[in-house]
Amino acid sequence: MKATFYVVAILAACGAAFFSFNQSNKFKSINKVHDEAVSSHATATAELTTTDKAITEEKAVIAAAQEKQGLLTQSVSSLKSTETSLKSESVKLDADLKTQEAEFAQVQVALDQVKKALETIGGDVTIETLPGKIQEIEDDKTAKTKKLEELTTLADGAEKNLVNSRAELDRLAKRLVERNSRIGRNSMxxxxxxxxxxxxxxxxxxxxxxxxxxxxxxxxxxxxxxxxxxxxxxxxxxxxxxxxxxxxxxxxxxxxxxxxxxxxxxxxx
Missing domain, CATH: 2.40.10.410 (FlgT, C-terminal domain)
Structure with a gap:
């Protein structure tokens, strides 16, 4: 009877040991699966963070390019407006110059007439009225000479302004062509x-x-x-x-x- 009891006790101890060893192996297996899952999750999180950062940087680059394109478009519009304004001013200066040339011709004709009058002075001019007539002619000549000098100065200034305006127009046109060329390369x-x-x-x-x-x-x-x-x-x-x-x-x-x-x-x- 006592021998049977010992056998049962030994079998029970062996069963307990086997159960404990089996559970230990299962626990280790579960821990290994858990560790692999944690590592995989960490890797996926790192990749997602890197992807989000790349997307954010790409969006920033696109936004900067769009902003720069907007500024270039505004600059081109401004240059076109300036070009139109300069062309209009150039036309006006040409018209003013022609008007001043016509006035200069009229003044020159008047001077020629005064010279002829001085050479052929006579008619109702008498000895008594001659000094006054001469003074009147001199005053008229002085006034017309002054006007001629003023018109000449204005004509010279207008011609210089016209030359400067044309040079500025050429410079802006060249700059516009160069900028359009750069914009064309950017969109290539x-x-x-x-x-x-x-x-x-x-x-x-x-x-x-x-x-x-x-x-x-x-x-x-x-x-x-x-x-x-x-x-x-x-x-x-x-x-x-x-x-x-x-x-x-x-x-x-x-x-x-x-x-x-x-x-x-x-x-x-």
């Missing part, structure tokens, strides 16, 4: 015509004729979304070979023929 885009994935380069259907240079950094877009950057390595007049910045590509994304290429940074104003 080209097409990827070929891609070599093995060697990491592509061919763009635009070159130095479109304003590309070795220092130009380009963005690759697909369906309006930026997918990476490329750097020109060989530039010809009508095509460019560029290296793909593989680190700038999103995971699993590859540049393909037909993708669009735009300037990474707009031209300065």
């Amino acid at each position: 885009e080209a097409v990827v015509t070929a891609v070599n994935q093995d060697w990491g380069f592509l061919v763009i259907g635009a070159g130095s004729n479109s304003g590309f240079s070795p220092q130009t950094t380009l963005l690759v877009e697909r369906d309006g979304q930026k997918i990476g950057r490329v750097r020109p390595s060989s530039i010809e007049p009508t095509q460019t070979i560029a290296e793909i910045d593989l680190e700038s590509l999103s995971a699993g994304v590859r540049v393909q023929p037909g993708d669009r290429v735009i300037l990474a940074e707009p031209a300065s104003n």
Whole structure:
């Protein structure tokens, strides 16, 4: 009887030990699953934070570009308004100059008439009235000479203003053309015509004729979304070979023929 009791006790102890060992293994397995889940959650949170930061920075870049485009549009409108105003002023100065030239001609005619009158003075002029008549003629000559000098001064000033206005108009027109050229370069885009994935380069259907240079950094877009950057390595007049910045590509994304290429940074104003 006592031997049977010992056997049962031993079996019970063994069962308890096995149950404890089995539960310990399950607990370790559960802890391992829990730790892996915590690590995965931390990784996903870090990636989400990085993505949110990138989106925020991209939105800031887009907003800055839109603001700069608005300022450039306002500046172009202002230059066009100034150009119109200067052209109007130039037309007015031309008209004033023609009027002054006509007045100058009339004054010159009057001076010629005075000279002839002095040469042929006679008629009802007598010895008694001659001094007064001469003084009257001299006064009239002085007044007309003064007016002629004033008109000459005004004509010279008007001519200088006209020259200055034309020079300013030419300067503003040249500046407008240069600014329009810069705006055109900022809106330029080209097409990827070929891609070599093995060697990491592509061919763009635009070159130095479109304003590309070795220092130009380009963005690759697909369906309006930026997918990476490329750097020109060989530039010809009508095509460019560029290296793909593989680190700038999103995971699993590859540049393909037909993708669009735009300037990474707009031209300065």
